[in-house]
Amino acid sequence: MDKILVVDRVCKEYPGRVAVSEASFAVAKGSIHGFLGPNGAGKSTTMKMIAGILPTSAGEIKLFGQTVSPENRELKNQLGLLPENAPLYPDMKVETYLQYVAKLHGVSKAKDQVNKVMEELHLTEVRARLIGNLSKGFKQRVGLAQAIVYDAPFLILDEPTNGLDPQTVFELRDFIKKLSIDKTILFSSHVLSEVEQLCNDITIIHKGKIRASGNLQDIHRKFRQGLVIKIGLGLGEKLPDLGSFGKFEVTHHSSLSMEEQFILNFESESDIRSDLGRFILDRGLKLMTLHVESPELEDIFLHMTETKK
């Protein structure tokens, strides 16, 4: 697949501090690429470097085949950015502000384009209101509107749903999905389930270093070591000796209201479910549950960002 964005060994250094170190990843055309990392990991810095508003200390960023830099003005209309703090003027009216942004980018029919974007983001009802008087949800919509009002084919959205009410989150998420039909999106969020829902590819950054990057399924596969099986036995029943199935470890045991639950981590990846089921039943135990557990993105994220401290 075509790579629209290629980040190649990019570094950002400040006096006495390295914010981003040798970061490399690529974003495929037409994808929603999740960019994950804890606070202070270097996400916003990397996103600003990609947007060309912050220069790199080393390395190269290529967008649409062109090298990104604050001086490269050819790329300015090709990229829309919604930063963590949306660049809004509180004393401007929504419509005036969006028309202003459209004019800054040389949009010829600014009025029509602004009307279209306001309609898409349900901003028409607040078009004549001062931005400073809007709720957080509406402000975020205006921030998103300024990023898309000049119809850039590549969007960078830095935590667009952060701190919003569930209804607005749902609507914005839906809108971002629609945007991805004809745009490529680099998207950061703290809500991992949101990333799983929206993104095909992800990059995880921690302490300025890229920990993992690629297709979400591939990362899941790489992360899974051995086979994790969840077994539910009857209340009060104990786990039989499973030594014949190879080396394993009981990572979790809890007594629930209906069953005793065990999570077993086998070293071998071969599918032993049917043999294991039969083995348990042959010993007169009640088998309530038996299934393979796939690692959640949360597990992967925590593994990448906490255990590697």
Added chain:
Amino acid sequence: MIFTLWKKEVDAYFSSPLAFVLIGLFSLISGIIFFNLLVTYTDGIQALPPNYTEQISFVEEVVLKFFANVNFLFLVFIPLITMKLFSEEIRQETLDLYWLSPIKEWELVLSKTLAAFTLVLSMLLITGVFPLVIWGVGIRDFHLLGTSYLAVSLNACAYIALGLFCSSISGNQIIAALLSVLGIMFLWMITWGGHLNSNYVVSEIFTYIGITSHFERSLRGILGTQDIIYYFSFVSIFSFLTVKSLGRRNW
């Protein structure tokens, strides 16, 4: 593009009470000053015997003093006009909007300079009623009025350039305003320093760097090439520094 940027800034000025408060205060204070100068002048005339009245010049005592006082008012008013132009953008992180667009730094600086100058011109426009009074007392020297307005406008441009630079180096409006006030005072003090220095060369250099001598010459209608070069260089240097300061902030 500069028109779009300029219009946004002018709209921002006039959509807030600040512009109207500044224009109102400026009109009030300059009106009081003009009235006082007139009263002092007429009292002086009446105190002298009829044959000596011509020794007190209306131009010297009223017109030139009035515009010198307008220049003094700029010490407070122009920093108030320029203080938020960049510092507010820095505080609200709205400069990203421009760095994401094809706008160049100098276009932004120029448009903000022009917007601030527009507000200063609006303030000066109100003082236009005073020439009517002068006309009434028989002083019809349009050349003098023209050069006086040109002199205060040139000084305003220089102060705006300085104020914009101060605004670009701080995210705090109050600090930006204080730096501008100190900067303007420094420009005045350099000239005084020149007058006090006994060394001729040093004195001449100080006098040239300070703004006062250029302002006085412009006010009296003897604006020379060196004054034009001075004002042009001053505005260019501070605008350049503002552009660099914005660029550095970005880096």
